[in-house]
Amino acid sequence: MTDDAEQIRTLVRRLEDAMNTRRPDLLDDVLTPDVTRHCQATPHLSITDREQFKEFLRQDAEAFPDNVQTFTQVLVDGDRAAVWATYEGTQTGPLGPFPPSGEKARFDFAGVFRIQDGRIAEMWLIWDNVTVLSQLGHFPG
Template identity: 60%
Template structure:
């Protein structure tokens, strides 16, 4: 099992790969059988590295300028907790929502499981109401 510094390095490399759109770098960071659990996005079934890359591509299609900043990382054993700030402008579709041109900024939390030297699993959650409100998709927003 990697030590805390190695896990932090994995997460820094993940953050860098996502923000630079260099998804090929994920091959060295994320397990081929990676699983992502998220009640907020039940239509995205991520059960492999390739599924995860496709999820990130779809996210970038809707928010091409998105930046994810890992504000806090806590490592214990084979688990790493994260608190992340997401910022981006919706210039493409987001699920059923057409491009709004609006900027969003929200935080989300997650827990990764590390297996060997790769990220193997992620549980992630956020408040969809915050995002939908910022996009003007709720009555009165």
């Protein structure tokens, strides 16, 4: 593996750590100021800068205060890193129009990150909302 690939892998692991330790200040060195997040699972949500991403994580932690995101696989190719990951958390707060269920969700998701000047500049994420909502009791399963 090249040094660049190892640096990118370390950067992605730093993102994972910042999210799981609830340390948004660590994201200043991980994400570009104008980071953009694309996600079909949340089409109404537009994130086009680092502060909006921090706010998204804050709101997610209000709905799932015990959430943990585990990057089980990290693959690097050029200026891109791909992750296969697991999200786990108990919904004790509202999730959009859905009231707290007290149920735990555990689901896989995938992401691709574009790296620019040593930081994550763009991300594409995807997961199955039917799986999530079914586990939380908000959708017939």
